[in-house]
Amino acid sequence: MPRIRASTPLAAQAAPLPRVAFLFNAQAHQILHGITVAEQLAWGWQANVDILSASVDHLTLARRLTAPDSHCLLRFNLIGSSALRRTAAAIGSVVPPKVLTLFEARRRLNAYDAIALPERTSTIMRGLGVRRPRLIHLDHGAGDRAAGFDPRIARFDFALIAGEKQRRRMLADGLIRTGAHAVVGYPKFEAADRSRRDGWAPFADARPIILYNPHFSKELGSWRSHGAEIVRRIAEDGRFNLIVAPHVRLCDNRKRRAAFLEMLEPVAHLPNVHIDPGSDRSIDMSYTMMADLYLGDVSSQIYEFLRTPRPCLFINGNGRPWRDDPDHAHWRFGPVMEDAALILRAIDHAIDTHADFAAGQRQGFIDTFDLDEGESHSRRAAAAIAAFLRLQPRI
Structure with missing residues (x-):
């Protein structure tokens, strides 16, 4: 087919498609x-959509989580230099330094019409x-911790x-503006459902499963103050299978992972203990879906666990007042x-009294996630972005 010269009337009519990056x-x-x-967004609207990351592993995961027939519309692009990736590898970090990556990619980033990002x-x-x-803020997690209501959210255009x-609290805090936000549900549910492998189980028997999911926060988390003793006591008791899967940031470099695994070394060999310092299963809801009881502190994964109401037990690791917080x-x-x-004793109590909390769990889940049965949350989110950017639908 002959190429159309830029000077022809047809070419003059064809404006370049808007460019949208997911960083x-x-x-x-x-x-x-x-x-x-x-x-x-790539499937439904006329836009060039790029997936950007400084991590080769991140781009591999992104490809795995997207349908093969979308790859003709999506571009998966590595940003940042190999020197930054070598720096990350040297310290055992899962990602190169954020700010240096942005500095190196600044001209490339400035060429986009919009950038959507979850941090x-x-x-x-x-x-x-x-x-x-x-800049478009992608909700990442729907918990209650103050960090989820970061003042920097106000810097986003949408x-x-x-x-x-979240909408009530963000409006009250001045983080979002009327007409510059959209309630869209929780796209992670769809990505996680796509990621999980059916039939996988970490244990050989059918004992009840406890998920211990400590947060990385030194001030609010339970790991540093209570973690090792909690794990030891549950493991030695023998009535339960125990998954220890902390928030991935607790183990996001070599030093932190080594310290975490060293604390668990006395129980790591036990058949009723499964330790995950940050595999894909620790992020795709594999554990929150299979566990019979959630044991944690301030991670937003509690709300993902409550997709199906079940017993929960929370650890106040620092004895702080919390009832009106x-x-x-x-x-x-x-x-x-x-x-x-x-x-x-606390685990037994949480199991025995779950009926007292079940209605509150269901209401908390409904208030946290605006979910319409049969409606794709990802499609709702893409439609909201398209409306904000005034993108034309694909025909």
Whole structure:
């Protein structure tokens, strides 16, 4: 077919398609909060959609989480230099340094019409000269911790939100504006459902499964103060299978992973203990779907666990007052304990009293996630982005 010269009337009518980037500049768990949205946007609207990351592994995961027939519309592009990747490898980090990656990619990023991203640190790109694209905040996690209501969210031009709980608090805090946000549900559910392997089980028997999911926060998490004793007592008791799968940021470099695994070495060989310092299963809801009881502190994964209401037990690792604290609103979904020596009694109590918490769990889930049966959350999110950017639908 002969090429159309740029000077012909037909070429003059064909404006270039808007360029939209989905930037994944942090740990792999954030990919699941946006990758199926990118896929739906590429399928449904006239735009060039690129997936950007400084990590080869992240791009591999992104390809795996998208349908093969979308790959003719999506481009998966590595950003940042090989020197930054060597730096990350030298310290055992899962991702190259964020800010240096943005600095190296600043001219490339500035060529986009919009950049969608699930974390706030990268808004620093504005100060690096990336001023042209509109920034779109992809909700990553729907918990209660104050960090989920980061003041930097106000820097975004548009924000996607999982449900009414977040919308109320973000509006009250001045983080979002009327007409510049959309409640779209939780696209991660779809990405996670696509990722999980049916039939996989970490244990050979059918004992009840406890998921211990400590957060990385030194101030709010339970790992440093209670973790080793809790794991030891549950493992030695023998009535339960125990999955220890912390928030991935607890083990996101070589030093942290080594410290985590060293603390668990006395029980690592036991058949009723499964330790996961950060595999894909720790981010695709494999464990929150299979567990019979959730044991944790302030991770937003509690709400993913409540997709099916089940017993929960929370650890107040620092003895802080929490009852009227909105950052701990999820602690109303089960008993709260402070003494690691009483963990077994607390587990039994959480199981025995679950009926007292089940209705609250269901209501908390509904308030957190605006989910319409049969409606794709990823499609809703893509449609909201398309409306904001005034993209034309594909014919």
